[in-house]
Amino acid sequence: MSQNRWATYSGQQLAASFALEADAFGAIAMSPGFxxxxxxxxxxxxxxxxLNNDPNRRRSVDTLLSKNGIIDTAIPTQELAQIFCQAQIAACAELFNGWRINSAQLSREGVLALVKQGSDGLINIPAIPVDTQPDQYSESQRQLLNGVNVIQNIDTVRIMQVLKLLGLITSHADEIHQLSLGVGNGYRDLFGIHLTPRITRERDASSTNFYFETIERRAAHTVLIDNDPVYKSHFDTLNKEEGGRVLALNTDADMAFKILEVEQKDNNLMRRNMVACLRLDHRMIPDGEPFLRSTRKVIDEKADLIMTIGAGNNLEEFEGRLKCFDDLFSILTERQLKPIRILLHGKGSAAEQRNRPNFGQLAYASYQILYCKLDRARLE
Structure with missing residues (x-):
């Protein structure tokens, strides 16, 4: 779903999304030793x-990664199921951020009741009209938007922790010089990507509680790119208030790459060691080769490429996103860069895949992840 389409997301839909994530957590909570x-x-x-230093686990993960670079969650191995359970717990640190949950409530019924109670204030908020400018939002509309940011973060945290649990991403936030494309308001790229979960057990004489929180970390520097004019004022504010850590470019990707090249040459802006395209719009990359050539000009010798696709606004858009990933995966494989493609949906036709996200709901879920450790020399 494109950023402006989030304006059609109602409070009732948002509450249902929170309940779905809580139910997945509650199902895991029924496991022994939870x-x-x-x-x-x-x-x-x-x-x-x-986890990543455990030699037995490392061998299991290496086996997962060795199958032609494709990981299919529709047929999970025990190791893959464990990784996604761990990632779901991490994601729910954002869902329950700031909450203390008694151990007696750690069940499907218990956490669903808590989330329902926490979502009561959202249920009756109608969808925000698409043509409403962000600076014109009412208080209830801002509350709805904050909830949308949370559900996007939940999906982003899940994606990032899967990549970390697979040992693919090892850099700390303060080591990252990030380039993010198609960012919308930039919230998930500035914050969601780098959120760190923390769950603390608190005991007293009569009960045990668990305190959930997410620790905000930021990349050393982030370049944000989005050409939607609705974000011009927001990007201007980011450049003014976050100028030392953020360069927000409200322009097309081609022009943004050229600006970034100049900034790196003339103003000593660091080359990028992470490139993120979350919930990619395939129209932004009509041809993979020129995109990778442009990327090569602004990245360091090595860089993490992280891409995800969502459902799109219709089947045609979803098929376009799948084709874009097919193209990029093929090019990266030809360059011997060993890309990893993680399928987060059921099997079948494109229509059936779109209707079967394995995690979350169609409106916000990531359907596939494309990861690659880029090598600038191999992109020539």
């Missing part, structure tokens, strides 16, 4: 390090 698993999220960086 509370002990939650305690490992008190120090998530250490958890990642321990």
């Amino acid at each position: 509370e002990n698993l939650l305690t490992q999220y008190n120090d998530y960086d250490s958890l990642l390090k321990a």
